[in-house]
Structure formats: structure tokens, C-alpha cells
Amino acid sequence: MSDQKITPRAEDYSRWYQDVITEADLVDSSPVRGCMVLKPHGYAIWEAIRDDLDQRFKATGHVNAYFPLFIPQSFLTKEAQHVEGFAKECAVVTHHRLKATPEGVIPDPDAVLDEPLVVRPTSETIIWHMYGRWISSWRDLPILINQWANVVRWEMRTRPFLRTAEFLWQEGHTAHATAAEAQEETRRMLEVYRDFCWQTLAVPVVMGVKTASERFAGAVDTYCIEGMMQNGWALQAGTSHFLGQNFARAFDVTFQNKEGTLEHVWATSWGVSTRLVGAVIMAHSDDEGLVLPPKVAPVQIVLVPITRADNQEKVMAFVDGVAARLRGRFRVKVDDRDNMKPGAKYFEWERKGVPLRIEVGPRDVDNHAVFCKLRTEPGKFSLPADEGLADAIGAVLDKMQAAMLDKALATRKARTHRVDSYEELKARLESDSGWFLVPWTDDAENEAAIKAETKATIRCYPLEGQEEAQGRTCFYSGRRATHMAIFSRAY
């Protein structure tokens, strides 16, 4: 395999990110600009994320459904803010047939669609069109639907996982009888995301509210979870929107309440995407390659037999026995390739982010033990290969998962800076990248001015700690502060 091809983080952080992904064999580029192929090892991370979240959605009363990829163009025009937000990045289908010509194949001029179809950039419009047909009474509410789907946003500049033209995601779309109920749903799902990121991804995201300029096109309020990457930049890991009655009005979706009067329906939508895979990679990996928390690692344990011709049978029988004992509880791989030396296998699985490696040689067979190495710790240790092995390994992996969260949390805390003046922010953005927590007076023009000058944006008004703004003055305008804001450079 390749030799030390991962650029160190300190040298070039984006090259490092690129290298880690390539070396771990997560994706391949596609012939179409901005699109990526998710290779099995990369897709498996998404599968683990999807399966975990799907359970959480179902546990909070949601059901899955599927809405079509194509949306009539006219639907996109119905909600004014929504059009403005998405019009610039939509792929549009205009023909339904190809035609062979001497110059090659072209869209058949005789097969132009009456109305062009937009490839969904998000599904609010088609879903609210359908909800209009399904809702007439308060008894039809709430509707709590989620869908797992792909969407397309024609992005100018792309990065694997973090921003691609087509990406996989889930979008929850709920319909409620009251504003309070919809707001509660918005916050409930935000909390689902937060807990998932902390517990499953070991990424200690912060929950917050977006300012008007960062709000979802068509939302009344946009909540978000923001994660800090190792270079101190922020990454929006998920959003949950309170849509008010905007889409219900645009698509004329009303219900008859218990008093018999017609009201517009209240809405939410919430989503996370394959960007989460990028967040996990960036949050935990090191200069040796991918590091994954055990809960989402496609392979949690790799067994590497160390054999010679005269002991191969003995060692392999032992390895197979250990693997059989661990399968069913863990995702286990036995690397029995005979064309690679054990050392080469160690490097390969380290690059690929396998949390626990178990080396088994003749000495271990004789001792009835296995020799273990954690991806995140320097030393190796031996465990008895008895009935308690699976429990012992479970404990080790749980501890690793918790340690990864602690480490990421410590980094986030160390790199969250409180500053009181704009001068200090500008100076420290260069020297000391991270998040900057400041007292702030909500003002879109000032926000834009700061972004233009520093490239830092307001990631959110964090839900926790807003009371700190009481009685303080805005670090930029000197006016009475309305919020505590997190400024940071972001992906």
C-alpha cells in the first residue's frame, strides 16, 4: 500500500482531511462534478448513523415514508423565501427522452416536458402539497413523518461529505394543530440530534438558534447543532426548523379545529446529512489516519493472526474461535490474507479507523489470551480468551467511546474564547482559532460587516448561557447586548 501519504494536520488541514478520506478508502470521485461515490467502508459509517437515528426517530413517535425525487417547477415558487433560498442551486429536468444524432446523443427536441421538473433540493414543497390532501380535521394531526432520501444542491465548491452536489440525508416533516406543539417538536428533535452526536458520534455539539441571515429559507426559527473541528472551525451538523404557518399558507393547508373553524397548519422540518460523516472524521482523526468512535465504526474489531507454516492451523483455529465468540455482539473482521505481513495489516487497519485490533500469535494461543491495541491509545495489553472476553472488550470499547467524547469536549472548551472587544476578536482569529463567545446586539448589518472583514460568522446564539448577556454591552456596537453569540469560521 501507500507509504505515509497523509499530510500532517499542522501542515495543511484540508489536505489532511482529503488524505484521511482517500487512505481510509471511504469515497471515490465520480465522473460528475461535485458528486461522490460512497465506497463500502464510507457508506457503512452512514449506515451506522442512519440505523441509530432511525431508532431514535421511531422512539419519538415518527414514521418513515418516501416522497418523489422530482418536484414540479411551479411548486418552488409558492413560498417566497424558499424560492429565493434555493432557486440558484437547483438541477432541472426538461426532457424525457434522448435522441441519437450524427453528433451523438442529445435531449430529444420533441420530448420537452410541459412543466420542467426540479430535482429536490429539499422536500418541503412536495410534502406540503401532499399534506394538503391528507389534512382536513384536527383529528388528522399531528403528522410525524420522516424520510431517508437523496437531495441535490448544485454547489459551486464541494468537499467530500461536507458539501457535495448530491447528498444523502433524512428530512423530518411534521404538521401540528398549534404553534406551541410545533415549537416543542422543533426543540425535541434538536435534542435528539444533540444526544445522538454526543453519545454516538462523540462530537459534543452545541445547540443554538440561527440569526435571521443564517435561517432556513422559509423558516420562522432555525435551530442548529454546531460542532467544533480540530482546527477550531465550526461545522453545522444538523438543523431543526420551526416553519410557522408559512408552508401551510403557501400550499393552502388548513384544518377544522374542535370549534369548527378553519386554521392553517403549523409545521416543522429537521434534517441531518452525510455531512455528519465528515464531522466524525474531522473531529477525531489523527495524522495516522481515520479514527472512529466504536459505535459507528464499520469494523469495530479486527483480528490479525500471526502464523507460520508450522502453526497456521493451530493459530487459525484459535482465531476463528475468538471471532465466533465476538460476532453477534461486535462487528468483527478476521484479516487472514496470506500475502501481507502482520505489520502491514496493522498500518492498514489503523488508517481505516478500526477501534480495536487483536493480534493473535502462537504465544497467545499457548497462554489462551489475546493481545490488544486500541486505535486511540499507545500501548498494547493482553486479555484472557475466556467466557469473559466479550464483556471485557465491551468495557474497553465503551471506555474508548467515552474518552473520545471527553477529549473532544476538552478541546472545544479550551478553544472557546470569551472576548469583549472587536479588536481582540480580529487578533485572536488569526493567532488562536476557535469559537468566540461574545455579548452581541442582534443586527444583520453588523453581522455582515464582521463577516466581510474577518470571514467569521455567527454560528448561533447558544441555547445555554443566554442570561450572561444581561446588563452587558455588545462587543461590536457598544449597545446593550441582546444575546450571547458564537462567532467562528465555519465549513
Place this chain on the structure above:
RNA sequence: CGGGGUAUAGCGCAGCCUGGUAGCGCGUCUGCUUCGGGAGCAGAAGGCCGUAGGUUCAAAUCCUGCUACCCCGACCA
């Protein structure tokens, strides 16, 4: 979409300036020996040089268009 760079075997590169029909390392295949931190030897396979044109007796090499990728900006999950 603006500025810059790149495109030659699966991967990383040389060859291009000074045109003459393609080479190196790694990987792959076969065999033997190896195997507790990136194995050794021997043999072999694999590329109409991103793509479409142009110049020329002749193009990987010179010229033009297009496409993709990377870096930096503006837009965004």
C-alpha cells in the same frame, strides 16, 4: 462563478522546454521462501498519454476549445 494549478498503467511520478510512437517506484498476477510493526527473490500482465479539434511527413510533447480534480475567494447542510 472569478483567480491560480493539475490531468501520462490501480496509486504516486518522470518524459513535454528542444516533436520520431512511453518509462520508473509502489501495487496487481504466478511460483518459492517468509510472517510478534510497512517481507525477499524470480518471472509476468497492465497505458491509442483526460477529451475534441488544429499544426506537422510525424504529437504525450506545440496551439485552441471542453471536462474533471486540487488550492484561494463569493454562495450554501
